[in-house]
Amino acid sequence: MRCTVLPERGGRDMAQQLSAAPQWLAAAVTRVVALIFTLLEVLLIGRFLLKLGGANASQPFVAGFFHNTDPLVQPFQGIFPQPADAASFDLAALLAAIFIVLATALLVGVVRTLLGSRAG
Helix, strand or coil, X not given: CCCCCCCCCCCCCHHHHHXXXXXHHHHHHHHHHHHHHHHHHHXXXXXXXXXXXXXXXXXXXXXXXXXXXXXXXXXXXXCCCCXXXXXXXXXXXXXXXXXXXXHHHXXXXXXXXXXXXXXX
């Protein structure tokens, strides 16, 4: 049986093609992770700003927004006491947003380390 070698695409050798795949994958996964966590950050900052601005929680949009962001905020509620006069300052949402930023940085670092990418 005779083995023939097919011409390479684009003039790159096989080692370069194989080493480029993990870098491309790392960049793609990094972008998806960053996009998802950025959307969560935007939701949490939106909740914080709505509370800070004194949004009417009985209005359907605001009530729905608060209801949908509650699962993101609940782990952080009660960490620090909330003064009664500062009901419009949602410290739990701010803590959750900070946590999401740190978790994003950690996950992006892990993905880049595991897949061997320095670019992002």
